[in-house]
Amino acid sequence: MKSTLKKLLPFAVVGVMSGATTVGALQYFNHDSNNGDQSYFTKSASNVSFAGMNSAAVGEDFVKAAKTTVPAVVTIKNYQSRSTSRASEQDLFDFFFGPQNGRGQQRQQQQAPDNMPSGMGSGVIISPDGYIISNNHVVAGANKLEVVLSNKKSYIATLVGTDPNTDISLLKIEEKGLPYLNFANSDNIEVGQWVLAVGNPLGLNSTVTAGIVSAKGRGIGILSSQGKAANPIESFIQTDAAINPGNSGGALVNTNGDLIGINSAIQSTTGYYQGYGFAVPSNLARKIVEDIKKFGIVQRGFLGVTTIDLSNDQLVAAYNKDQKTNIKAGSGMYVTGFGENSGAEDAGIKKGDIITKIDSYAITDFADLSAAIGSKRPGDKVQVTYLRNGKENVTTATLRDQKGGTSTRTKADLSVTERIGAEFKPLDERFKTDYGLNSGVIATNVTEGGEIAKIGIVDNYIVIEVNGKPVNSQKDVEKILDKYSGNVQVKFVDAYGQIYTRGFKMP
Incomplete structure (x- = not known):
């Protein structure tokens, strides 16, 4: 524990997991039990101004997309028992300020009555028969979930399933003929592309904001920092469309009104919008809900490697010092070891190899590996491109689940x-x-x-x-x-x- 590496390694190692997340100091935030959504935020040193927009042509595109999207975005009210909600709020308050000065007790006294929601967020209708996608943190801890449509019609929803590793949840209401959004291929989005964020921030229903995609494949460490996700997958779409508490679980759409992401987090010093929002890409979100609907559980494939992110100079330096090696910083994932029943090891990959590509997906850092493997299932085969002694090699690895299996499982197969x-x-x-x-x-x-x-x-x-x-x-x-x-x-x-x-x- 005395070495620099041992202090840093928990942020670097991907122990038998599908991918990994970059290191980030992020926290879980819920400002107001009546209009909060338990949104996430990260601390940022400086504010970023909202991008200006004054194109009439773009404005017309926004109108079309907004008309398509707004009816398909819902409000989700999370009702919890007093004991569960109180404990949750206490944990969050202590996480920010520490259990001091009697503040925890003061916070408990602000708990909403049983007939008031403990938190609110957003969701997106993805089928005419009432399936709704949202964030896991929007529905967490609920003993009742109420869904309110944009026309104010209300339903009690069934929670079909959740996945803390991607912060995605799937709900169902009993209704037919509902407006819904189609999933777009999030791999095709481009940095600089116009997008709309639609949700219910700060209690303001059916709010539409606009911005651009400011980055892709962003790993911000938010899921791993909370300790709730055993094998977090982060490859967020970063946007400067304004997002606030209440937007979580809402839609990020292109100018056609197609769903390209589920808004999940913001970067802020205050817990409110200061420049950047982050959305789960639609391809990953769609895979999660398809698994939940078909199998009842998420099917997760694992490459079975532990790695160091070569794009992180500090981690590379620490590893070299501890292991007395001389690996050079750059891009790619440096293989440091393998888990049991590793598909990568069986495919011939060795310690010291540098993974640079999965199929056609370039691997430069943790977030890239997280995205490339996180959308796969046990039994899927991936083409792994890696460097060994400076020479490029290609092999095919079969992904496995955490027990070493290569077939999908249902709830009935669970222990x-x-x-x-x-x-x-x-x-x-x-x-x-x-x-x-x-x-x-x-x-x-x-x-x-x-x-x-x-x-x-x-x-x-x-x-x-x-x-x-x-x-x-x-x-x-x-x-x-x-x-x-x-x-x-x-x-x-x-x-x-x-x-x-x-x-x-x-x-």
């Missing part, structure tokens, strides 16, 4: 711990004795939006009993819940020693 969204480690016997516990396991890798997380359990909480039976290992939990389909009762201890009993229906 108990995958279905409930957590893993469990045995509790040390000394700990049990010291704290008077007769049983217990430590919750780990708790998945945001999973059943365990929904009842208030986070990493390192102690689960004592499941369905009234003591548990001392993960196998105990699996045995109790294997082939079980009813209501699950969980008794657990939080970080302050308080004991709770809460439940959920086994998915």
Whole structure:
């Protein structure tokens, strides 16, 4: 831990993952429970002015696109139980200011009543039968989701599925003949192209703003910084169209009104618009919702490599110092190791190789690798171009899932711990004795939006009993819940020693 590399390596290594995200200091933000959307923001040293627009021809294009888009963009209201919402807000407040000066208690007292939403965001109707795409952070923690159309008609939505790794969620309302947007091919967008952002910022419904695509393939580290995504995929479209809290989950469209991205984050020192917004590309978003609809879960392919981003001079220097190597900064991903059942290793890639291309997609940094592999499924084959001793080589690698499989899976194929969204480690016997516990396991890798997380359990909480039976290992939990389909009762201890009993229906 004393070396510079060890301090930096957690931001650099892509451990058996589909891609990686660039290092960034970003935070999760929700200004007002009545009009916030739990938007993300990053700190920026300087403001950026909004691009000017005075072309009559472009203005006509904006009118056409706005008329197409506005009816298909909805408001999403997130209702949470008092305990869940209070805990969530407390965590966010402490993340900004620290648990000091009694501020956390003051923030708790501002909690909205049960009949008021804890947060609001946007969504986009993507089919006439009521499928709606949004952000995962817009729907996170909800026990009820209300969708309000641009014509003010309201529905209670079903949450079909979520993916914290891309910050995408899929909802469904029961209606037919709805206006909807078509997905465009986000690979075809160009920097400098005009775009519109449509959403419901700051409680202002059906708001349209315009700007240009200011960058592509942007990795800003927001998903990894929150610790909610196990294998985050970031390759954002960056735009200067004005986006504020409430825009999250809304549409980024081209001048034809076709969907090219889902607005997700802003860069700001205040939590409000200061120049840059970021959207999940439509190709990645479409793949996620297709997986959720078809399989019930997201199918994620992995190349199975750990890497160093050669475009990051600081990381390269740290790696050279720690490993006593002399690799040079540049572009591409320098392979430092492999995971178990690595498709890349089986394809002949070795440590020290530099990955420069996946299929026809040039790989210059983490975000490029994240995008190129993140849209693939287990079993997909990719052509990997790499440098070895300065010579370019090409090989074909078969992507695998995290268990080494090459086939897709459905919810029925998931293990108990995958279905409930957590893993469990045995509790040390000394700990049990010291704290008077007769049983217990430590919750780990708790998945945001999973059943365990929904009842208030986070990493390192102690689960004592499941369905009234003591548990001392993960196998105990699996045995109790294997082939079980009813209501699950969980008794657990939080970080302050308080004991709770809460439940959920086994998915």
